[in-house]
Amino acid sequence: MTDHQNKLLMINESTGNNFHSRDIRSLENLVAIVILFFFIAASIWIVFFRSYYICDVNVSLAYLRKPLKEIIGNDLIEQTFISHVPNLGKFDILPGTFHRRNNSSLHIEISDDVTKKVIRELIIMNSDLQDTQFYSVDFTPIKESNNRSYRISIKSPDGRAGNAVTLWYSPENIYDEGSLRTSFKVVEGDLFFRTGYRVDFDEWFGTLINKTAQGRHSSILGNPMFYIILFFIFVLLMLILSIMLAKFCLRF
Helix, strand or coil, X not given: CCHHHHHHHHHHHHHHHHHHHHHHHHHHHHHHHHHHHHHHHHHHHHHHHCCEEEEEEEECCCXXXXXXXXXXXXXXXXXXXXXXXXXXXXXXXXXXXCCCCCCCEEEEEEEECCCCCEEEEEEEEHHHCCCCCCEEEEEEEECCCCCEEEEEEEECCCCECCECCEEEEECCCCCCCCCEEECCCCCCCEECEEEEEEECHHHHHHHHHHHHHCCCXXXXXXXXXXXXXXXXXXXXXXXXXXXXXXXXXXXC
């Protein structure tokens, strides 16, 4: 091979390497743009479209708890409560599954305790419930729910012995603004339940930040602005690390 041919070969190899490097850089930039796009899209969804709830009533802190019997047939369980805020849109119940899979369902009604008008009707598949783990029931928020009394009515028309669930309750009267009643026995106490109202992201985030800063005596740790700055630094670092990781993986 002549010197001229060797030079041409070296030039071709160098050109090929340059094109390869450019391809890698272009691919890295494309991946970085895609990650940035999905990061922005996820941020928009989190801020504007995701549902956020803040707890209003929380009847879940009692030391004593007992299960009701299996909810079957015409059994009816009712718990009253007062909502203190608008946009009531969620409540949690504490089921007991008897450590088995149950193929029945719970039929739930939320009604105005004064007018007796049924406002929301929901059906829960008992197969979705986990034993002694709170289950969240979301529904279309009730806009004018502030300072109104409501009744949660729960039954299981298709429940049968051995294929039904129960609900946990506190035998102590730990909730003064409502009461528990059943159709099968007289009970004292209240269901284990929590209610939540729907809020926008800014209100949810503000509440979270204020709760984090509350009770801290340091001039820095007790300042909500410190946690806001910390949050945005964390988000920025996560974005940078995601892009760097993507570029690093492309090199192999």
